[in-house]
Every structure is written in structure tokens, then in C-alpha cells.
Amino acid sequence: MNKSRESSTKIDYSIILLVMCLCLIGIAAIYIASLTNNQYATDFLVRQLIWLVAGTIIIIIIVKYFDYDRLQQMAYYLYGGGLFLLLLVFAPVIGIERKGAQSWVGTEAINIQPSELMKSFLIVALAKLIWDHTKKTSIRTLKSDFHLFIKISLMTLAPITLIMLQSDLGTSLVLISIMVGMMFISGITWRLLLPIFGGIAAIGTTLILLVLKSPSTLTSLGFKKYQFNRITSWLEPEKDPLDTGMQLLKSMRAVGSGELRGSGIGYEAIEIPENHNDFIFTIIGGDFGFVGACVLIVLYFLLVYQIIRVALDVGIPFYSYICTGVVAMIFFHVLQNIGMTIGMLPITGIPLLFISYGGSAMLGSLMAIGLVLSARYNAPKAMDL
Template sequence: MEERKTGFQQIDYTLLFLLFVLMCFSLLAIYSGSGQYFTDDPTHYVKRQIIWFIVGIIIMVSVMVLDYDLFKNFSIPLYGVGVMLLLLVAYSSLGVFRNGSQRWLNVGPAEIQPSEFMKIFLIIALAHMLYRVTVNRGAKDLQSDLMIVAKVCAIGLPPFFLILSQPDLGTALVIASIMATMLLMSGVAWRILCVLGLGVVGGILSLVYLHNYNFELFSKFIASHQLDRIYGWLDPYEHQGTYGYQLVNAMRGIGSGQLYGSGYMNGVQTQSDRIPEIHTDFIFTVIGEEFGFLGATILIVTYFLLFYRMVIIALTCNNLFGTYLVSGVIGLLVFQAFQNVAMTIGLMPITGLALPFISYGGSALLTNMIAMGIVLNVNIRTRHYMFETEESSM
């Protein structure tokens, strides 16, 4: 028996509340961390972030009200546009080179980062492909599983390598995370996933071998500034005057926060301009130092609840296309949150990934708000049954 609900009743207000909590964290942390850069107007970045949030909410609602089945009609064009924009960044005069990377596209008065929007385009393209393969799939066997893996790689690897060549290892790893998450949800046999995992481990070990015994070949795969970040991660105190400077000061700030924090706007590391890009990539340092372990825990629990709600939406959706869409968003956001927090405490190398919904920035925030719109869209259009059976949910 179907339990009928209106559109507003179907909206996941818990998800919206958790998003609101993250927005509050964002504005508080940006105001504290960025005031030092604009002494005449300490609210400069906060006001711009509020504008980005407003634009992001409008876009999120716009994505939410559309029937997500319509995304199937645009999956191939969107994917093609995304790849074309990445090619323009790499091979045209419109590509903007800054801080050792060519990631931006000059479009008149503004600059955009196509790799951010490619994340969403890839999720839609992979979801559509997996949906068609799953619906038309006959007997589940090794050959069909290998075909799924081949198609995922055929769609995901071109943007992966284009983004990696910018070079932008962090975003490339996000693309890989999306591919891995959606492969996991596709039902591919575990033995194939294990082989793929071993292949990744083998690739990493091969790079270590090349670093030790054939550095010239190694340098063709890993850029010099990326290697410096690895050195700074493995032994930050040995390189605290150079590569490890940012990480050492971030860990000192988070460590000094202890249980309750040093107090809002009272963080020594945060307010002394010792941590570059503290309002963007290293914004977790602000929260760890000024709000302490309790504040950082509240933030991480908020993320956990947000991701948990997404998993529930993916599992309860009775449309495979919707399930794949939400799975891709989970892969997108979970990896970014984990990587950003982990790199500020020395568990992962520094990659320059923003903390979702917290870090200052436009392209990344809009991408994440579009992703949230997709999740809310799927939830609104999921039919719920009072007495659901295995057959009714298929």
C-alpha cells in the first residue's frame, strides 16, 4: 500500500537542518580566519560567502524541483561539455595558469574551474550508464561485471587524466572516489573490486620504487610541487621551514585547542597569519583551535549524520537511476570531507581540496549545492509504502 505524501512532506528537513548547521560553521570560521586579510573590512569574505550561499540555495532548489529522470536526456551532452571545457583549460589561450597549475578558464569578467562542474557531469553520466546496463542486464557473470568496469573506466578516466595533468591531484582523486563508489553500488563482484584495489596499491608501490631507483622517470608522473607536499607530509618538522610549514602550524593550532578551544577569535595560529589559505583549504584549523575538540567533534558528527541520511535515501530509493545519482554524490562529498580534515592533522598529504560547505569559495560550493539538490530531488520522488515487500521495492 502506497503512503501518499505531498512534495513538501517528502523534503528531507533533517538534511536541510544539517546543511544549515554547516553553513553556520562556515560563516563563523571564515569571519575568524579571514579578518586578518582585510583590516578595513573584516567581513569581506563573509559577505561574499553569504552571496555564494544564496546563489547556491537558489540553484539547489532549481535542481530539486526538476524530475531527475530528465537528467538522463542530458547526461551525454553535459559530459561532452565538461570534457570540452577541460580541453580548453589545457590547450587554449583561455586557460589560466596560477600557483603552478592551470585549472581555471577565463570567461570574460569571471573565472570558472571546469573540474568542479565535471564532478556533477560525471555522476550523471555514470548513473545513466549504470542504470541502462543494470536494467538490460541478463545473468550476472564475470563477463558482464568486466563490461561494467570497462564502461566506468571509459567514462571516468578521460576527465581523471585531464584533471591530473593540470596538475590537480586532489580533484583527480575525487573523480576516482566517485568512480569507485558507483562501481561498488553497481553490484560488481567483490573479487573484481579487490583486484582493482590491488592494482591501485601496486601502482603506488611502483611509484615508490621509481622514486628510489629511477627518479627521472618518477618525475614524469609526479610534479615537483606535489613531491614537496609528500615530503612535508611524511616529515613535516624536518621541513617546517619550507614544505611542512603549513602543516606544522595547522597541527599546532588544532593541538592547542585542546578540549574546549582557545575561544572564538582568540586562536594564536588562526589570528597570526601563520597558516596560508586558512579560510579555504585549512579552515578546519580555525574550528579545531578556537572551538576545540568538542567543536571539531560536533562538526564531524554533523557530517556523519549528513552522509548517513544520504545513504538511507540511496538505499530506500526504488529507482536505480536515483540510487546511482545519490551514490555518486556520497562518493563526492565523503572523500572531500575526509581528505580535508585528514590533511590538516597530518593523516593525508596536502591536496588543496576544500572542506564541503565550510571552506570559502564559489565553484566548489556551487558544485556541492547542486549535489545536495540532486539528493533532495531523488528523495522527493521516492515512493514510500506502508507495507513494503521485497517485490514492491523492486
């Protein structure tokens, strides 16, 4: 009896409840999208439910069978397997292209997007890399921190390169956010990180200003005009409201139409392409208004807070690194997806985790949650080693 009670305390029911709430909101939003958008004939709701069940099974497997030792042993194998899947995307017959992006493997009926799974694989591999480096380095110096910075960067660069070849900027940015978050928690000195990231931020700001003020300078450097569209359609969508700026303008109007309490379930004054997927926040904002959007954001903040609590409570650096990577992934997804639908950030192909339709995104997200639940569940046993 005592053993059963002790085991149950290792299950983080708060995280499970929050993820369930988010998934239920997602199911409702996808259903509403099917009522208001005749863009596709596919029954996305049924498919999402199937992927949700599959993701739940994956969580159970991770929690039960991937304890501290198993994750340590499998970290680099998972990373290598993820790279192999990313390479398979380019293989004939197996690789699938959609809307100009070569990002899926499988068949038209059943397929996965390896880049979504790579997020969790990278988190585990980076956690292993940082933990191994920390154990071997008794005294931290600027040189040892620089070596760790290079190792983390190279490990992240490999999947980013393959993903960029698939024309998937959004997922590449997610991997970068994971890398940055885990660098900060790794103990690398600010004397190294501040000038590096400060320089990158300065370069990015300069490029944006050149796109707006002097695009000819960039074209003379080899950039193409179509590469500017992502920036101009974000900052100046009204200049091309029928083409590059149309999606953002419609999205902002749809979210704004909900006002305080929303327009009601199934009502959508403005039809938004992909409103079941990357732009599903327009359903939340339009049908449930500012109140509904705030409830959703609060749920995400509570989830992030609970994962941070796990990172602090378990007292095991390897698990804390994993939790940090998951927090960075969730935070960036939510910030970027909601930000792009209301015009605060440029549009990229990033889903709203647990809400947007997408089998691979759901599997990848639940896999990351499984890693956190595994940390809580298996930490006591790991501390006894």
C-alpha cells in the first residue's frame, strides 16, 4: 500500500491536467474550423484524435521504460536516428513534398514530419552533452565554456542544416531557441554569451532595416527580392493586401473581430486559410474573444511554470537540462505562433502546440511532455543510484 502511494506521488497530475485542457481546446478549435472553412474535405478532427491517442501511448512508454539510465544510454542514438529520418525526407518514393516543402516521410495516407520529432531528440542529446561536459570539467574557465558553446552549436547545426534544406525556417528557429535556452542553463559565462548573441541581434536588426530602407544594398550582396517578402509582409502588409500581406491582414481582422467575449462558436466573419493549422489562434480570438485568448495563454504559462518546478524539484542536472529545453520549445512556439497571427512577429510555419492540427506536431509535443513526466517519475530512483 505504501509503495503504491509512493509511486503515485511521482506522477505529475498538474502537467497531465494542463496538457489535457490544451488538447481539448485544440479539438474544439479544429472542429469549429471544420464548420467555418470548406478549404479541405479531410476530416481533421478524427485524425487529430487518432494522433492524440498515439501520443498518449508514447508518453506512457517514455515514462515507464525511459528512465535516467535508459535516456543517458539512448541520447545520442535518438539524435542519430533523428538525423537519419531527416535524410530520408530526400529519398525517392519515401520522401513526400507538400506546398513546396520536402519535409515528410511515409505515404500520402500515413506520414510523419521528422523535424517535429527531432526537437525532443535534440533536447535529450544536448542534455547528455552538457551533463557529460560538466562532469568532466571540475573548474569552469572561459576556454572550457567556449568548447561547450562550440559543441552545443555544432550539435544543433546538423539538424538545422537538413531542415533548412527542406525550406522549413520555422522549425529551424525552434531548434535555435532550444539551443539558446539550454546554453543559458548550461553555465556558460555571460562574458561569452552576451557578445555573441548581442552581435547576432545587431546583425539581424541591420538586415531588417536594410530590407525596409535600402533593399538594393542586399540585392547587390546576392540576396533575392522574394526573400524580403517575409519581412515586408510583416511590417508593411498594407502595401500588398491582395498577395503577400493578405494572410496577416485577414488574421489580424479575424482575431480583432472577437473583441472582448468573442463572436460565438462557429462564427467567423473572415475566412482564413490554414485556420485549422498554423492560424488556429484566429479561431480562439475570433470565436472566444480576448477572454478566451487570455485563458489559453494562462494555461500555457501554468504549464511552463509546472515544468520549471519539475526542473527545480528533481535535483538532477540531466533532467533539469531536459526540462529547460522543453520550456524553451513551448515558450518559443507559443510566442511565435500567437505573435505572427496578431502582427507582432513575422509569419513562419510554426503550429500552436497541442492546439493546431498536425499529427507529427502532436507526437513531438507529447513526446517532450513525456520526457518531463519521466523526469518527475524516475528522479527518485535515479537519486538512489
